Amino acid sequence: MNNLKIPHRGFSSKEFETRVERARKIMHKHRLDALLVSSPPNVRYFTGFDSQFWESPTRPWFVVVPLEGDPVAVIPEIGAPEMALTWMKDIRTWPAPVPEDDGISLLKSTIESVAKRYGRIGAEMGREMVVRMPVSDLLRLRDSLSSEIADGTPCLWEIRMVKTAAEINHIHHICQIASDAYEALPSQISIGESEREIARKLRIDIARRGADATPFLPVISGPGGVPQIVCGPHDRIVQEGDVLFIDTGSTFDGYFCDFDRNYAIGNICDEARRVHEALWLATEAGIAAAVPGATTDDVFRAMSKIIEEAGAIGNNVGRLGHGLGLQLTEPPSHRLGDGTIIVENMVLTIEPGMEYAPGKMIVHEENIAITRDGSRLLTNRAPREMPVIR
Amino acid sequence: MNNLKIPHRGFSSKEFETRVERARKIMHKHRLDALLVSSPPNVRYFTGFDSQFWESPTRPWFVVVPLEGDPVAVIPEIGAPEMALTWMKDIRTWPAPVPEDDGISLLKSTIESVAKRYGRIGAEMGREMVVRMPVSDLLRLRDSLSSEIADGTPCLWEIRMVKTAAEINHIHHICQIASDAYEALPSQISIGESEREIARKLRIDIARRGADATPFLPVISGPGGVPQIVCGPHDRIVQEGDVLFIDTGSTFDGYFCDFDRNYAIGNICDEARRVHEALWLATEAGIAAAVPGATTDDVFRAMSKIIEEAGAIGNNVGRLGHGLGLQLTEPPSHRLGDGTIIVENMVLTIEPGMEYAPGKMIVHEENIAITRDGSRLLTNRAPREMPVIR
Numbered sequence: 053m054n055n056l057k058i059p060h061r062g063f064s065s066k067e068f069e070t071r072v073e074r075a076r077k078i079m080h081k082h083r084l085d086a087l088l089v090s091s092p093p094n095v096r097y098f099t100g101f102d103s104q105f106w107e108s109p110t111r112p113w114f115v116v117v118p119l120e121g122d123p124v125a126v127i128p129e130i131g132a133p134e135m136a137l138t139w140m141k142d143i144r145t146w147p148a149p150v151p152e153d154d155g156i157s158l159l160k161s162t163i164e165s166v167a168k169r170y171g172r173i174g175a176e177m178g179r180e181m182v183v184r185m186p187v188s189d190l191l192r193l194r195d196s197l198s199s200e201i202a203d204g205t206p207c208l209w210e211i212r213m214v215k216t217a218a219e220i221n222h223i224h225h226i227c228q229i230a231s232d233a234y235e236a237l238p239s240q241i242s243i244g245e246s247e248r249e250i251a252r253k254l255r256i257d258i259a260r261r262g263a264d265a266t267p268f269l270p271v272i273s274g275p276g277g278v279p280q281i282v283c284g285p286h287d288r289i290v291q292e293g294d295v296l297f298i299d300t301g302s303t304f305d306g307y308f309c310d311f312d313r314n315y316a317i318g319n320i321c322d323e324a325r326r327v328h329e330a331l332w333l334a335t336e337a338g339i340a341a342a343v344p345g346a347t348t349d350d351v352f353r354a355m356s357k358i359i360e361e362a363g364a365i366g367n368n369v370g371r372l373g374h375g376l377g378l379q380l381t382e383p384p385s386h387r388l389g390d391g392t393i394i395v396e397n398m399v400l401t402i403e404p405g406m407e408y409a410p411g412k413m414i415v416h417e418e419n420i421a422i423t424r425d426g427s428r429l430l431t432n433r434a435p436r437e438m439p440v441i442r
Numbered sequence: 443m444n445n446l447k448i449p450h451r452g453f454s455s456k457e458f459e460t461r462v463e464r465a466r467k468i469m470h471k472h473r474l475d476a477l478l479v480s481s482p483p484n485v486r487y488f489t490g491f492d493s494q495f496w497e498s499p500t501r502p503w504f505v506v507v508p509l510e511g512d513p514v515a516v517i518p519e520i521g522a523p524e525m526a527l528t529w530m531k532d533i534r535t536w537p538a539p540v541p542e543d544d545g546i547s548l549l550k551s552t553i554e555s556v557a558k559r560y561g562r563i564g565a566e567m568g569r570e571m572v573v574r575m576p577v578s579d580l581l582r583l584r585d586s587l588s589s590e591i592a593d594g595t596p597c598l599w600e601i602r603m604v605k606t607a608a609e610i611n612h613i614h615h616i617c618q619i620a621s622d623a624y625e626a627l628p629s630q631i632s633i634g635e636s637e638r639e640i641a642r643k644l645r646i647d648i649a650r651r652g653a654d655a656t657p658f659l660p661v662i663s664g665p666g667g668v669p670q671i672v673c674g675p676h677d678r679i680v681q682e683g684d685v686l687f688i689d690t691g692s693t694f695d696g697y698f699c700d701f702d703r704n705y706a707i708g709n710i711c712d713e714a715r716r717v718h719e720a721l722w723l724a725t726e727a728g729i730a731a732a733v734p735g736a737t738t739d740d741v742f743r744a745m746s747k748i749i750e751e752a753g754a755i756g757n758n759v760g761r762l763g764h765g766l767g768l769q770l771t772e773p774p775s776h777r778l779g780d781g782t783i784i785v786e787n788m789v790l791t792i793e794p795g796m797e798y799a800p801g802k803m804i805v806h807e808e809n810i811a812i813t814r815d816g817s818r819l820l821t822n823r824a825p826r827e828m829p830v831i832r
């Protein structure tokens with residue numbers, strides 16, 4: 053049972069000042085005069101602004117983080133009262149939606165007022181991020197600015213990949229909520245229920261335990277393993293001999309957990325048991341390999357060796373874990389060629405998986421925070437043998 | 443109580459064939475050889491593919507809908523088993539994530555194989571849509587293609603703004619689930635609870651009644667009205683004299699409802715009562731004005747007249763309703779200058795709101811489907827007087 057204190061929601065002004073101060077050092081390295089962000093995780097990272105209204109793609113929102121001077125929020129009027137509650141001092145608004153000019157001229161004048169040192173503004177142009185504004189507006193802005201719009205994602209990921217202590221506390225909290233819900237699940241479900249009904253029960257239980265939302269909750273079952281791990285639930289009834297695979301990205305105050313669990317429905321085949329054990333050991337190896345100074349390639353290899361020896365015939369996931377935080381998935385990736393050097397305060401998933409027979413996959417996943425000389429589990433470690441549901 | 447039959451999940455191949463056939467007619471009008479889509483609502487609209495894995499922005503997904511020949515899914519291997527369950531016949535995959543070339547060369551060869559008639563490919567470049575891929579990849583693709591990448595959003599919105607009967611059934615179902623939950627709420631909450639606790643109870647009840655997800659559920663309270671309508675819940679305790687404002691975008695099988703309700707906490711001031719009545723009448727006027735042949739400007743004016751007469755001092759929302767469907771908000775907008783002609787089978791929100799004193803807003807909202815000669819409510823009409831919570 054999770055007896056941790058619930059973290060305070062939101063973060064102090066000091067926390068945001070520290071984030072921006074560190075961001076500026078990294079911006080210098082990337083030769084950027086400012087960052088221009090529009091996506092929910094990046095806006096939230098720098099401002100603390102939270103809203104479920106991101107679900108409406110009608111109005112764009114912008115934050116400009118300059119090398120010098122206060123960050124500026126350039127946002128629709130509808131969001132001004134709430135943004136005023138954050139640490140942000142400079143808030144500029146327009147009466148969106150205005151299709152002819154939805155904030156672009158206001159954003160342009162904001163960016164033009166930033167001191168020019170490198171002549172480059174970093175935007176969310178690259179990997180694992182999405183520009184939350186019409187691309188045609190971004191291109192028009194780019195063509196009208198006196199500075200260059202450059203790809204800011206390498207800079208943004210260098211900033212966000214290393215978490216603050218407060219961020220890690222948030223992730224730990226949601227990991228504990230989901231751990232508790234996973235552990236309580238066998239007593240709540242039984243053979244003969246559908247994947248969809250099981251997902252609904254778990255979704256409700258995770259909410260009851262204090263999660264804010266559960267945007268990701270695939271529930272997938274199959275005899276001895278599952279054909280894929282990212283879609284579902286379906287109306288399939290779980291049956292004797294099935295492996296029931298459940299993954300969740302639930303959130304607390306904006307921060308995600310991302311880990312799965314496997315359950316045996318009655319008696320499962322020996323082969324599935326053997327593969328589960330191998331993956332449990334691969335997880336141990338992945339956790340042990342994820343230490344400061346190692347690379348994501350090293351972590352991949354530590355797991356891959358065990359998976360190969362266990363007789364993997366494939367894995368359509370393309371990697372064996374990744375970063376997480378304000379997004380369900382973030383850089384880095386545990387894969388050959390990723391080459392990211394692991395440092396203290398990264399938060400990572402360790403996610404070995406394998407297809408051991410056609411259409412039969414088993415995948416494990418835990419979340420860890422990197423410490424000065426190793427790591428600590430944020431999730432309750434999965435049991436070495438699958439819990440049985442009867 | 444909602445006694446409607448639960449709609450069948452997913453749609454028939456015939457439905458998708460009809461959608462694509464209609465889309466092609468509209469593509470001709472816009473002189474596009476193909477549509478290139480990457481965002482969840484558009485991918486789902488054309489393929490039926492559903493996944494909560496959209497929450498992970500690491501891997502891009504693409505669908506190409508050509509004027510001639512089958513639509514093509516160009517997707518990460520991790521999604522292939524599920525895409526194979528849809529009506530799609532042509533599914534091409536790559537082992538994502540591969541940062542060096544995450545599907546772009548495969549997508550390029552797919553687009554180049556499309557018959558050239560207009561030399562233009564329509565992408566999600568414009569309003570109320572987001573390109574779910576790195577913009578730098580989109581620009582690289584654009585520069586390497588022999589066809590022009592044009593803004594496909596006017597075409598896509600012309601396609602999606604008019605719903606099929608099956609789509610309207612889905613929206614009706616989720617509207618009924620949320621209506622039932624709103625009606626049951628007063629018996630479940632009481633003065634002295636926090637906004638957050640009320641949101642949690644309602645979230646759980648909506649899930650229990652059969653919604654798949656609730657991505658949007660602001661719960662906001664304030665004396666006689668609320669300062670804004672898109673952020674929250676907070677930890678504020680609801681108190682005697684408050685108006686409790688709740689909005690929800692919950693989903694069934696991908697389709698959204700989007701409507702709000704207001705509750706009186708104990709005795710509220712006469713002014714709030716008067717404004718609530720005026721907005722109820724403005725909603726009636728908005729519904730009456732939303733008929734085939736009218737414009738969104740007409741619908742705006744019908745409501746605005748009553749709101750102005752009731753003494754509105756402002757409204758930071760920027761419009762008085764909009765379309766909905768696979769997104770919480772879609773075109774058109776009820777605002778002056780929008781100019782969209784309303785036609786049969788549009789699904790619209792009617793959303794009059796006003797600030798009647800500084801920091802005191804009240805907003806109403808219903809969802810309707812346009813019929814041949816008028817409209818029908820998809821929501822249970824809000825009571826003329828606010829339900830009281832004691």
